[in-house]
Amino acid sequence: MPHEFVAAEEWDDKHILRSGDILFARSGATVGKTYLHTAGLDPAVFAGYCIRFRMGKDVLPSYVYGFTKTNAYASWVAAIQRPAGQPNINKEEFKSLEIPVPPIDVQRRLVAELDVARAERDRALAEAERLLGSIDQHVCRLLGLPDVPPPTQAAYAIRLGLAKQSATLSADYFHPERMTALRAIRQLSNAPLGQLVSFERQLVATPGSQRYIGLASVASHTGQLTDAVESAAGQCFAFEPQDVLYGRLRPYLNKVWLAAFAGVCSTEFHVMRVRDGSALLPAYLAVVMRTQLIVAQTKHMMTGNTHPRLANEDVVNLLIPLADMPTQQRIVDQATACQLEAARLRAHAETVWQQARERFEQQLLQGATA
Incomplete structure (x- = not known):
């Protein structure tokens, strides 16, 4: 109809x-x-x-x-x-x-109390977001990378010969945003991701009793696990502690997690294991993979319309900025400090809001009149 x-x-x-x-x-x-x-x-x-x-x-x-x-x-x-x-x-x-x-003046007082708590919650959450967003800046500063401004043009053109260099014959592969990120990274020591890690694709028939990590289990941009409890009936990938799980479905969602334990995960993750831990810290790789330097590459490399993904043959070509081990460790320490403080602020925000709601309800149950 x-x-x-x-x-x-x-x-x-x-x-x-x-x-x-x-x-x-x-x-x-x-x-x-x-x-x-x-x-x-x-x-x-x-x-x-x-x-x-x-x-x-x-x-x-x-x-x-x-x-x-x-x-x-x-x-x-x-x-x-x-x-x-x-x-x-x-x-x-x-x-x-x-x-x-209750009387209208009591309603106003109860609402005012909630408003105060909501404002404190919102301030804490905003500061948590600011801290997490600052990690990109810390990475660029410690690596000595210049600012990479977003593209301003509404359209762009490339030569057909250049487009043919892409296996997918996609003009978006040469988008100015991706090209700008690559030029910035090439100013540093760098390597394609495929040279730095092995891609582990050990299939497990079912999760069984092992902890299962799905895409909803990993928060976008933060590298932290969510409260989502997921399950799977079919095949999964096995992973080990210190593996880096990178979401291949809609890579702009930026779901990257450094495994803290062994388990199984959705096959929508690339499971990456650092080849040489003496030259590359897994935690450093996880931090860098969450930066806009990488997102600026992946968002223009994905294929598919309904469920865009980063294909196996493309993920190996992601260009990763490298640094000496002391610099890698400083970047990891800075990112960890930001994440811990953000987690504290979020917990504080939740506590403030929960207590305010409980007080609101308690006063109603007690028949607040003043």
């Missing part, structure tokens, strides 16, 4: 969000999640899997939104959602949600 479309100028109030509107996700993996619309983001419309509510004059939208961050609300969502097909809660069920409504 043909789809119906609504032109922007034909939107009416049933499509438009106003400041103070609250959206409730009614289906799917995000069922129960909420969003409070605020001024400054107009005009805006909402997705069909959301239900919009507008509050009456006796309740603050920000207070209701704060309530949806409590354990009481999470328990209600878990109890009321229907798992048939996919989790869902309908409009009438959301209407049945009972929310304690």
Whole structure:
């Protein structure tokens, strides 16, 4: 059947969000999640899997939104959602949600307390992101690399003869961003990745009792493991401590992990083992593989449309900047310090926010009136 479309100028109030509107996700993996619309983001419309509510004059939208961050609300969502097909809660069920409504001045005080905690959480998370983002700068500074500005041109052209140098006959292989990164690295001692590591592809039929690492298990850009618990029923690659796992699917996601233990992983990882540990630290390789110097290469080397990957024949040609062992160690130490401080800040942010939500809920349960 043909789809119906609504032109922007034909939107009416049933499509438009106003400041103070609250959206409730009614289906799917995000069922129960909420969003409070605020001024400054107009005009805006909402997705069909959301239900919009507008509050009456006796309740603050920000207070209701704060309530949806409590354990009481999470328990209600878990109890009321229907798992048939996919989790869902309908409009009438959301209407049945009972929310304690203290006097308006108490609502304002509770919201203000949450706002203070949210601001502290956001500051800590922003500082954590800044620290992790600074690792690239530390690597370039310690290696003596110049700044590599992003390309500014909207289009570029290359000669057909140059394009034929690529096995894929891809003009993107010679994108100015990739060429700029390669020129910067060539100012230093360097080597193709294939000369530095062996690619371990030891297949294991099933994970069994071994720890399984999937792509969702590795955070983008940070080299840290996430809380995701994944499993696999089919073949996996085995890996050892100090192996470097590099995500081949959508390499711009920048999933690189230095293995801290032995286990098995998705076959969407390249498992790399340093050939000569006396000349190249695995931890240094992991740090460098996460830098924009490498991403600027890989994002223009991947093949495939729906699931772009870095092919086995291309990953070996990644150009890696090298350094003496003391410099490698300084880079590893600096990156480790940034990662540890970022982890501390993130833990602090989570604690602050969790305590604020618990205090919000406790005061409601105790009938806060002052």
